[in-house]
Amino acid sequence: MHIAVIGAGHAGIEAALAAARLGVPTTLFTLSLDGAIANLPCNPCIGGSAKGHLVKEIDALGGEMAKASDATFIQSRMLNRGKGPAIHSPRVQIDRTAYHLYMKHILETTDNLYLKQAEITDISVSDGHVTGVTTDLHEFYACDAVIIATGTYLHSQTIVGDVFTPSGPDGIRSADALSDSLKKLGIPMMRFKTGTPARINRRSIDFSELEEQIGDDPITPLSFDNADETGYENKVICHITYTNKNTHDIILKNLDRSPLYSGLVKGVGPRYCPSIEDKVVRFADKERHQFFVEPVALDSEEMYIQGFSSSMPIDVQLDMYHSVKGLENCEFMRPAYAIEYDLCDPTALLATLEFKNIKGLYGAGQFNGTSGYEEAAAQGLVAGINAARQVCGKEQIVFERSGSYIGTLIDDLVTKGTCEPYRMMTSRSEYRLLLRQDNADARLTPLGHEIGLVSEAKYQRYLKKQALIDAEIERVQSTTIPPSKELSEYLVSCGTAETVTGAKLSDLIRRPQLSYKGLAPFDKGRPTLPEYVCEEVEITIKYEGYIRRQLSEVRENSKLENRRLPDDINYLEISGLRLEARQKLEDFRPKTLGQASRISGVNPADISVLLIYLETRR
Amino acid sequence: MAVIAAISTALSNAAIGLVRLSGDGAEKIAQSIFSSPLKDRTAVYGRIVGKNGETLDTALCTFFKGPHSYTGEDMAEFSCHGGLVVLRGVLEAVLDAGAVPAQRGEFTKRAFLNGKMDMSQSEAVIDIITAKSTLSAKEAFLQxxxxxxxxxxxxxxxxxxxxxxxxxxxxxxxxxxxxxxxxxxxxxxxxxxxxxxxxxxxxxxxxxLKEGFPVCLCGKPNVGKSSLMNRLIGRDRSIVTEIAGTTRDIISETIELEGLPIILSDTAGIHESEDTVEKIGIDRAKEEIRNSALAIFLFDASTPCDEDDKALLTLAGECDSLIVANKTDKNTVFIPDGAILISAENGDGMENLISAIKEKALGSAPMDMGETITxxxxxxxxxxxxxxxxxxxxxxxxxxxxxxxxxxxxxxxxxxxxxxxxxxxxxxxxxxxxxxxxxx
Known part of the structure; x- marks a missing residue:
């Protein structure tokens, strides 16, 4: 019994930890023990809109990312805090060096886990089942399952202006042989592009010209395990600054020297993090573009310039950066660069992240077409769980769209595919009021416990929290606030109607102008409860109507969603189906009607045909 | 899929009738009963031959090779001489040759399943089939x-x-x-x-547009309601007599006014009656007014206004109505305010009445036909x-x-x-x- 994980980035780490913790001996291969473990080669930040939700979900299932972030962050903010709780998103600035060391040590000290520096050059398959991996030193490791989590290292090349270098991020070599081996196995491959801004020396920046961005106080930890911990503090201040007309002129004047515009780069880049060239060209009427100056580690002077990525030649980059207020004399430590890499077409995967045509072979992370550390970690966790379960002869687990962002992410990838690096967004989920970051534990911890990744202690903490929430909701629903002069004055001051007869506490909380916290002085019997319990109580009561509607939608959709498509359907012979749909369905072989309905090229009429076909087969 | 066949035009004694086939093998079946060789997308003249070799009809047959057909399958259409006997004979011949009778909606269902139309299109097609008039068909077609x-x-x-x-x-x-x-x-x-x-x-x-615009005719006995109805329908439908209160039951008819389907009801005369039978008729007329989108109140212009007329004008003010003064061919002594003047007897003023009804049905603003939900x-x-x-x-x-x-x-x-x-x-x-x- 043995699992191999290729790559020790965010996907590979979660995959290897999950598999090893589930009791399966697991070897984790990395190109560099020093540079490539839990590296944050782009933004030294974890969380943000929707990504923060993923981190909480990973934690709820027993993953490592949130704990590592809590241990190594240097600034923490809850994004959208001033807005509705459904879209609160935690985001932390990470000490890049500390994060790497933390994860490396966790890997080194986990039972069943063997961390090795080696390049995997070949994957062996026999009778449609993976049998092992071969290293660049011609060592063969026999395995029952292999998880590919190669990130941006397959056939990668970095691009600065017209200088193309065959290399992965941070000077670590690219892995070319493995990409060729995968092609030979018949795995459909694609090529993507992404980019990153320059790092500059803190001492060369004039901070007096920059706006400050400070962290939260108090801080909400990412891991549910640390919910009751206090003493977290921000260690750095980030800064905001802007491009100006001069910057834009420099960019426009040199567009012909950008490999993106000259057509030298063929890979598809992500729309949501465009290079500064793209921003200036596409939003020509915008007078300035905001960007952020963020420290990458406590014991380093390197500063990450978020929002200023580019693949211009280095001399143009310097002119661009120097045109910005506060950066006039900045010194580059690493230039901005673009990177191209090979990846698999994720539609070749099942929702378990196993390849459809090779038993025991799994894909995770950027290799599957995503972007971002959090998206990678989420998939790594799922691939690790399923690989371990397969080796142990247990049933595979599919995460549902209605239950998690993890499920939404994977379903999108494997049924729709992607033509750019896929980033998680809240608007991708049709159930986003149910899938909040605060209730990730309620949604997933029981499952994590059942799988065996959630410790008994964590599970008990979760049960206790739920009990507190349930009791407080019940109390709030049965509490009536008597009328009083003070209450009336308070209600009027909040801009809502006063009450002469008194009101149910829950009815008051439901009013948009009022909050659970604000009503505390009138709620005499209120117990002292942790902040996260109060938050859940407020959300549950305030949005009760909306939440109930979403839940009934989930139930309704589950009829279509869970209608299983038999494995033996020959789609090519269903005469009612359009030709494109026949081909797509035959290629994808969806497991459920719900999944079929989301495949691009399968239209509603085709789903009707399938429904009719299933009826006639009965 | 099996070859399906059906008579595709209304089962009435019209001049032309259509028998349609669809499915793999439609060409073979159609050819087996037709005297001339079929050509793709071409109407061919020939004889339809029964199983004993007898000629059933002389007709045109048009063949459509799939997927370039309505259903997306091979299709054949026989344009025969109308008449139920002929059409049923042709259908039987087609069934004898191996086709099966089509289920309700099966041609359109196949078109839908073959991806020839989306749902709003196929529903609009049903509407074309059931359209009661030319205007409705246009609406459905636009959809x-x-x-x-x-x-x-x-x-x-x-x-x-x-x-x-x-x-x-x-x-x-x-x-x-x-x-x-x-x-x-x-x-x-x-x-x-x-x-x-x-x-x-x-x-x-x-x-x-799809189901017809319900209009009822009301008025005192013998003001000419039935005559007006007959004038609108164009033939004798109600009983027209000189005796007041002849029409006790509501008689309704779907007619087409310049492309607009109208469900026209003739009601018993309304007046304060002591006669119990007639009382029931009047109650039913009042109910009919409630069930209609438009009530036409008809008055006799040749007789002076009385208490009944005043009560009727009040009633007319309470619903969507048109006030019409009939018998203008005679000596006029009573013209209610805003009345449309007609003579059901000789047809004077009918154009004004018809355009007033249409305006009520379609709304006063000119309508963008495509933006109508049916x-x-x-x-x-x-x-x-x-x-x-x-x-x-x-x-x-x-x-x-x-x-x-x-x-x-x-x-x-x-x-x-x-x-x-x-x-x-x-x-x-x-x-x-x-x-x-x-x-x-």
């Missing part, structure tokens, strides 16, 4: 051409604008994008609501979309977080998707196929 889809898609894109306005700040929180507030969102939602309202309120008109399911979806939008409006106006109220905007979008068939549920499919009728 089949995707005009409904265009309007819905425009509304959809309006809603997507609102939705994206809200979701962008949820998704790009770190970039400091300002959340849109009620002052920005409410007018946007209101505009979408107006558009939805316009579309859904066209259902009344659209429904009239299908109850569409109306229901638009109603739900409207409700969702108004919930979103109220919530945002009251200060609920836009990203929560957004759920209702999303709901409205899903409802619109139901019209063009973008979302599919088992129940919906069942219902559509129930409503299909055989060989259009």
């Amino acid at each position: 089949a051409g995707g005009s409904l889809r265009r309007v819905i898609n425009e509304l959809r894109s309006q809603l997507l604008d609102i939705d994206s306005e809200i979701m962008v700040y949820a998704d790009f929180a770190a970039e400091g994008i300002e959340a849109p507030d009620a002052t920005k969102l409410c007018p946007m939602i209101e505009a979408a609501m107006k558009r939805t309202e316009k579309l859904r309120s066209s259902y009344g008109t659209g429904k009239f 299908n109850l399911r569409h109306r229901q979806a638009l109603d739900k979309a409207y409700e969702a939008l108004s919930r979103a409006y109220d919530a945002i106006f009251a200060g609920v977080d836009p990203e929560v109220a957004e759920l209702d905007i999303n709901e409205a979008l899903c409802q619109l998707g139901l019209i063009t068939g973008e979302t599919v549920s088992d129940d919906l499919i069942d219902r559509i196929y129930e409503n299909f009728c055989v060989g259009k």
Whole structure:
């Protein structure tokens, strides 16, 4: 019994930890023990809109990312805090060096886990089942399952202006042989592009010209395990600054020297993090573009310039950066660069992240077409769980769209595919009021416990929290606030109607102008409860109507969603189906009607045909 | 799939009748009963031959090679001489040659299954089949051409604008994008609501186009209601006598006024009667007024105004009505205010009356025919979309977080998707196929 994980980035780490913790001996291969473990080669930040939700979900299932972030962050903010709780998103600035060391040590000290520096050059398959991996030193490791989590290292090349270098991020070599081996196995491959801004020396920046961005106080930890911990503090201040007309002129004047515009780069880049060239060209009427100056580690002077990525030649980059207020004399430590890499077409995967045509072979992370550390970690966790379960002869687990962002992410990838690096967004989920970051534990911890990744202690903490929430909701629903002069004055001051007869506490909380916290002085019997319990109580009561509607939608959709498509359907012979749909369905072989309905090229009429076909087969 | 066949024109003694076949093998079956060689997309003249070699009819046969046909399959169409005997004979010959009788709506169902049309198109086709007049057919045809889809898609894109306005700040929180507030969102939602309202309120008109516009004729006994009805229908239908109160039952008829289907009811004369039989007739007439979209109050211009006339004018003021003064061919002594003057006897003033009825049916504003809803399911979806939008409006106006109220905007979008068939549920499919009728 043995699992191999290729790559020790965010996907590979979660995959290897999950598999090893589930009791399966697991070897984790990395190109560099020093540079490539839990590296944050782009933004030294974890969380943000929707990504923060993923981190909480990973934690709820027993993953490592949130704990590592809590241990190594240097600034923490809850994004959208001033807005509705459904879209609160935690985001932390990470000490890049500390994060790497933390994860490396966790890997080194986990039972069943063997961390090795080696390049995997070949994957062996026999009778449609993976049998092992071969290293660049011609060592063969026999395995029952292999998880590919190669990130941006397959056939990668970095691009600065017209200088193309065959290399992965941070000077670590690219892995070319493995990409060729995968092609030979018949795995459909694609090529993507992404980019990153320059790092500059803190001492060369004039901070007096920059706006400050400070962290939260108090801080909400990412891991549910640390919910009751206090003493977290921000260690750095980030800064905001802007491009100006001069910057834009420099960019426009040199567009012909950008490999993106000259057509030298063929890979598809992500729309949501465009290079500064793209921003200036596409939003020509915008007078300035905001960007952020963020420290990458406590014991380093390197500063990450978020929002200023580019693949211009280095001399143009310097002119661009120097045109910005506060950066006039900045010194580059690493230039901005673009990177191209090979990846698999994720539609070749099942929702378990196993390849459809090779038993025991799994894909995770950027290799599957995503972007971002959090998206990678989420998939790594799922691939690790399923690989371990397969080796142990247990049933595979599919995460549902209605239950998690993890499920939404994977379903999108494997049924729709992607033509750019896929980033998680809240608007991708049709159930986003149910899938909040605060209730990730309620949604997933029981499952994590059942799988065996959630410790008994964590599970008990979760049960206790739920009990507190349930009791407080019940109390709030049965509490009536008597009328009083003070209450009336308070209600009027909040801009809502006063009450002469008194009101149910829950009815008051439901009013948009009022909050659970604000009503505390009138709620005499209120117990002292942790902040996260109060938050859940407020959300549950305030949005009760909306939440109930979403839940009934989930139930309704589950009829279509869970209608299983038999494995033996020959789609090519269903005469009612359009030709494109026949081909797509035959290629994808969806497991459920719900999944079929989301495949691009399968239209509603085709789903009707399938429904009719299933009826006639009965 | 088996070759299906059906008589595709109405089973009446019309001049021409159509027998249609569809499915793999339609060509072989059609050829086996036809004397001339078939040609793709060409009408060929020949004899239809029965199984004993007898000539059933001389006819045109047009063959369509799939997928370039209505159903997407091989199809053959026999244009025969009308008459039930002939058509049934041809159908029997086709069935003898190996075709099977088509189920209700099966041609359109096959067209749908072969991806030849989307749901709004196939529903519009059903409407073409059941259209009661030429104007309705045009409406249904415009929908089949995707005009409904265009309007819905425009509304959809309006809603997507609102939705994206809200979701962008949820998704790009770190970039400091300002959340849109009620002052920005409410007018946007209101505009979408107006558009939805316009579309859904066209259902009344659209429904009239499809099912007929109900009009009842009321008036005292013997003012000429039956004569007017006969004039509108163009033949004797009601009993016209000189004795007051001849028409005790409501007689209704569907007629076509310049392309508009009208369900016209002739009611018993209304007046304060002591006669119990007639009293029942009057009660039924009043009920008929309630059930109609328009009541035509007919007065006798040749007799002086009496108490009954005054009571009727009051009644006319309480419903959607036209006041018509009849018998202008005689000596006129009583013309009510705003009355349309006619003579049912010699046809004077009928054009004015007909255009007044049409105006009432279609609404006074000229109508964009494409933006009319004729299908109850569409109306229901638009109603739900409207409700969702108004919930979103109220919530945002009251200060609920836009990203929560957004759920209702999303709901409205899903409802619109139901019209063009973008979302599919088992129940919906069942219902559509129930409503299909055989060989259009």
